[in-house]
Amino acid sequence: MNFAIPAHVQEIAQFVRKFIDSEVIPLEKLHHTQLEKNRDDHDVLATQMREVQEKAKRAGIWAPQLPPELGGMGLTISEIVPVFEAAGRSMLGPLALNCAAPDEGNMHMLHLFANAEQVETYLRPLAAGKIRSGFAMTEPAPGAGSDPNMLQTTAVRDGDEWVINGHKWFTTGAAMASFLLIMARTNPDVPTHKGATIFLAPIKSPGIELVRLVPVMGEDAAGGHGEIKFHDLRVPHSAILGKEGEGFALTQARLAPARLTHCMRWTGIAQRALEIATEYATKREAFGKTLSEHQSMQWMLADSKIELQAARLLVHQAAWMLEQGSQARTETSIAKVFVAETVNRVIDRAIQICGGMGISRDLPLSEWYESARAFRIYDGASEVHRMVIARSVIKEYGVQ
Ligand SMILES: Cc1cc2nc3c(=O)[nH]c(=O)nc-3n(C[C@H](O)[C@H](O)[C@H](O)COP(=O)(O)OP(=O)(O)OC[C@H]3O[C@@H](n4cnc5c(N)ncnc54)[C@H](O)[C@@H]3O)c2cc1C
Numbered sequence: 001m002n003f004a005i006p007a008h009v010q011e012i013a014q015f016v017r018k019f020i021d022s023e024v025i026p027l028e029k030l031h032h033t034q035l036e037k038n039r040d041d042h043d044v045l046a047t048q049m050r051e052v053q054e055k056a057k058r059a060g061i062w063a064p065q066l067p068p069e070l071g072g073m074g075l076t077i078s079e080i081v082p083v084f085e086a087a088g089r090s091m092l093g094p095l096a097l098n099c100a101a102p103d104e105g106n107m108h109m110l111h112l113f114a115n116a117e118q119v120e121t122y123l124r125p126l127a128a129g130k131i132r133s134g135f136a137m138t139e140p141a142p143g144a145g146s147d148p149n150m151l152q153t154t155a156v157r158d159g160d161e162w163v164i165n166g167h168k169w170f171t172t173g174a175a176m177a178s179f180l181l182i183m184a185r186t187n188p189d190v191p192t193h194k195g196a197t198i199f200l201a202p203i204k205s206p207g208i209e210l211v212r213l214v215p216v217m218g219e220d221a222a223g224g225h226g227e228i229k230f231h232d233l234r235v236p237h238s239a240i241l242g243k244e245g246e247g248f249a250l251t252q253a254r255l256a257p258a259r260l261t262h263c264m265r266w267t268g269i270a271q272r273a274l275e276i277a278t279e280y281a282t283k284r285e286a287f288g289k290t291l292s293e294h295q296s297m298q299w300m301l302a303d304s305k306i307e308l309q310a311a312r313l314l315v316h317q318a319a320w321m322l323e324q325g326s327q328a329r330t331e332t333s334i335a336k337v338f339v340a341e342t343v344n345r346v347i348d349r350a351i352q353i354c355g356g357m358g359i360s361r362d363l364p365l366s367e368w369y370e371s372a373r374a375f376r377i378y379d380g381a382s383e384v385h386r387m388v389i390a391r392s393v394i395k396e397y398g399v400q
Helices: 007-035 039-058 077-087 103-113 116-127 247-283 295-323 329-359 365-374 382-397
Strands: 132-136 154-158 161-172 177-185 196-202 208-213 225-236
Touching (some): 007 039, 077 247, 116 196, 196 225, 196 247, 295 329, 329 365, 329 382
Antiparallel strands (some): 154 161, 154 177, 161 225, 208 225
16 A cells, blocks of 8 residues: 655645634634533624635635535545544534534435435535535434444335334434434345435424434534434435435445544544643643653653554555455454544543643643543444454454
8 A cells, every 4th residue: 555645635734734723723712602502602603614614615625525526625535534634633623624524424425325306405505515414323222323233213115205203313413404314224024234225304304303412421513413203204205315225235335434534533633632732741840840851741642642643544544445445344443443542542641741731621632532432432332343353353264
């Protein structure tokens, strides 16, 4: 594999980094106020975010992952690695560039599988940043979670329509979403992975109940995590994304790259955490010298640097394999586990280095610490990815 990042991509990543530092990071304070439920500031933030999005479009850094015909930069998955990391330096950065989860993964899926009408109705406005979306797969117990084969939501054909009933939760972005991608079982007579289908439906459809936004730890830049019930939701046959029964196959196409893009964005946050820790350590003194002159502090900085470097290389390798046409199942799992756990460790060390300041809300570290915890669970818990990796180890050994 070729590890070189082309010069033009390095330039884009540098530019995005400057853009995030100068245009987006200043908005983080407004975001905090919004989280404290100050409505006026919420509106101010929304307006400012729209302005920043317009600036990103004018600067030619809108939607790095999308093809030019959808208004994007047309970068390949390898090329977006450093660009998404730069965007990920702020939790608001990916939103500013329209490469945030879950929209980014949903756009990828729609780009691959949507028909012409679905492209116009859903993908184009999503790509333009005019609307948002949600991916409704996970269900409360006893439904689909780590094991998607436990899917309980059903869709039953009735003439030209389908009638959907079920209960989902953790549909990220539900508060802002205009439409949902809904995974439902359409054929109970075959194994779930062959009998599930994805439907597209406006979130305001009769039959969709947004029960609540699940209260979670950590910051929320995405629009909450919705608990949703479907009560005889009627959608036309044309609401199917791809083909009936292919829901799981489509999901596979979404999940592998979406896992990596999560890794890229989170690497940006971890890198910034390391920078914050380094700044504090070089300025703060204790016992007659700066913290950065104490060896135990140096080791923490070094360990974070080592792990971040390895994390980036694992993401690059998996991205490169996807580009070669491989499903890269083991490699994306390896990257997901390592990056999710690295990000948690790097932020944890940064807090330790910054002492009480690290715990305070004056720095973003404590917020990232809370948010990063979920990354070891969503898009596959670390244990599930280790199961996938172990299977490949055992298979390589010659046992099926
Ligand atoms: C912040 C956040 C955002 C999310 N966004 C979305 C979204 O937009 N759309 C969506 O559909 N879902 C979303 N999810 C749901 C997420 O994908 C699930 O939480 C995840 O798949 C785990 O499912 P579960 O919560 O049901 O855990 P469970 O399946 O109940 O598993 C609980 C724990 O059991 C362990 N475990 C499970 N399987 C194994 C195994 N084989 N071996 C060993 N241990 C195992 C793991 O430690 C796991 O964490 C989100 C979750 C979070 C926290």
